[in-house]
Amino acid sequence: MNGPHDLGGQHGFGPVAPEPNEPYFHGDWEKRALGVTLSCGAFGAWTIDESRHARENIPPATYLSASYYEIWIRALETLLARHGFVSAEELSTGRMLEKGAVPKRVLTADMVPAVLAKGGPCDRPVATPPRFAAGARVRTRNFNPTTHTRLPRYARGKVGVVEAVQGSFVFPDDNAHGRGENPEWVYTVVFDGGEIWGEDAADGLTVSIDAWESYLEPL
Amino acid sequence: MSHDHDHDDHHHHHDNHFSPMEARVRALETILTQKGLIDPKAIDAIVETYETKIGPRNGARVVAKAWAEPDFADWLKHDATAAIASLGYTGRQGEHMRAVFNDAETHNLVVCTLCSCYPWSVLGLPPVWYKAPAYRSRAVIDPRGVLAEFGVTLPEGRKIRVWDSTAELRYLVVPERPAGTDGLDQEALADLVTRDAMIGTGLALEPEAEA
Numbered sequence: 001m002n003g004p005h006d007l008g009g010q011h012g013f014g015p016v017a018p019e020p021n022e023p024y025f026h027g028d029w030e031k032r033a034l035g036v037t038l039s040c041g042a043f044g045a046w047t048i049d050e051s052r053h054a055r056e057n058i059p060p061a062t063y064l065s066a067s068y069y070e071i072w073i074r075a076l077e078t079l080l081a082r083h084g085f086v087s088a089e090e091l092s093t094g095r096m097l098e099k100g101a102v103p104k105r106v107l108t109a110d111m112v113p114a115v116l117a118k119g120g121p122c123d124r125p126v127a128t129p130p131r132f133a134a135g136a137r138v139r140t141r142n143f144n145p146t147t148h149t150r151l152p153r154y155a156r157g158k159v160g161v162v163e164a165v166q167g168s169f170v171f172p173d174d175n176a177h178g179r180g181e182n183p184e185w186v187y188t189v190v191f192d193g194g195e196i197w198g199e200d201a202a203d204g205l206t207v208s209i210d211a212w213e214s215y216l217e218p219l
Numbered sequence: 220m221s222h223d224h225d226h227d228d229h230h231h232h233h234d235n236h237f238s239p240m241e242a243r244v245r246a247l248e249t250i251l252t253q254k255g256l257i258d259p260k261a262i263d264a265i266v267e268t269y270e271t272k273i274g275p276r277n278g279a280r281v282v283a284k285a286w287a288e289p290d291f292a293d294w295l296k297h298d299a300t301a302a303i304a305s306l307g308y309t310g311r312q313g314e315h316m317r318a319v320f321n322d323a324e325t326h327n328l329v330v331c332t333l334c335s336c337y338p339w340s341v342l343g344l345p346p347v348w349y350k351a352p353a354y355r356s357r358a359v360i361d362p363r364g365v366l367a368e369f370g371v372t373l374p375e376g377r378k379i380r381v382w383d384s385t386a387e388l389r390y391l392v393v394p395e396r397p398a399g400t401d402g403l404d405q406e407a408l409a410d411l412v413t414r415d416a417m418i419g420t421g422l423a424l425e426p427e428a429e430a
Binding site: 005006007008009010011013014015016017018019022024025026027028029031032033034035036038039040043052055064067068069070073076077080085086090091094095096099100103106107108109111112113115116117118119120121122123150151152154155166167169170186188190196197202204205206207208209210211212 | 238240241242243244245246247248249250251253254255256257258260261262263264265266268269270273309310311312313314315317330332333334335340343344346347348350351352353354355356357358359360361362363365368369376377378379380381382383384385386387388
């Protein structure tokens with residue numbers, strides 16, 4: 001979707017402005033937000049792709065003025081309600097009113113080291129060989145789905161070169177919407193700055209994305 | 220409200236003492252705990268992990284080893300996930316690693332324009348600026364302007380390659396090894412490798428500039 005998250009190349013957000021001492025957390029609520037988000041992810045009720053899409057669906061004005069942990073919490077509330085774990089009424093009253101859905105697992109403290117050390121690999125085998133080889137010239141598709149995609153707007157309809165075949169991975173555009181993992185080959189595709197930004201491109205700039213096979217057309 | 224129960228009494232916490240996000244997260248954690256869906260001690264364990272165990276020192280050790288051992292550098296170039304795992308750094312948001320090497324021709328810079336993808340297993344939690352719109356919007360279109368805000372000016376003619384982390388690959392920049400570091404062991408070399416150098420918004424420190 002052409003949501004507020006798709007920021008590459010936008011103007012007007014000002015300088016990067018790193019904080020002086022960069023605390024990991026700004027207040028206790030950010031710590032709890034991290035822990036609650038990861039704990040609920042461990043339910044196994046939704047995928048990282050559905051989770052990202054829930055964040056992208058936050059209304060633009062809210063998304064762009066929110067801290068990242070606020071974005072996480074707003075999306076988490078959406079996911080918990082969608083999957084029947086917490087109702088909208090419970091969220092508004094701050095109290096448990098009904099038992100709700102039962103997750104596949106509940107993350108307990110003893111499980112944390114192993115779960116974090118394992119992560120969530122999303123490479124999957126595909127039966128067919130890669131359609132493109134390193135060195136191939138390709139054009140990215142020009143589409144505007146209202147659903148989840150990981151092809152940023154600035155890189156649509158652009159000509160680039162496949163630099164590497166990176167393996168085969170779960171296809172987020174399907175997986176975010178419960179349509180299955182449908183893995184595809186993923187390629188690192190490099191674009192000259194001028195192909196993307198035209199006459200205003202910085203000197204000596206190249207930009208790469210990691211693109212699923214169906215984002216690409218042969219030239 | 221009784222006279223001994225005023226807003227300066229920090230032994231009594233009311234919801235209206237919390238910011239909206241504090242109240243919101245507290246309510247969510249309360250509901251989930253009442254339902255038995257989360258373990259507050261698991262949250263403590265997650266926070267402790269990223270406050271004390273998993274941070275940019277992991278990545279700095281990877282870079283130092285690559286500087287000191289050409290065979291390791293070669294392994295890192297061709298199979299970063301395995302090479303990094305050999306040092307014990309695995310897991311969440313580091314499942315599929317790639318290492319990209321700065322050299323005399325090209326400077327590498329990593330961003331996630333679409334969200335906040337970041338190699339947690341080697342750099343820990345991302346800083347606020349990495350997740351915020353200014354960096355995410357500008358890194359791909361104005362990388363030299365972004366670098367200037369970090370105090371970095373590249374040599375004349377140096378190319379810039381920006382890696383937008385749009386899939387599940389996570390990128391670690393291996394900065395150039397500074398001159399005058401021949402006699403240093405790997406722990407001393409790791410002291411020169413800042414987090415920003417491994418994102419590409421910084422360079423490795425010179426030995427005399429070491430804090």
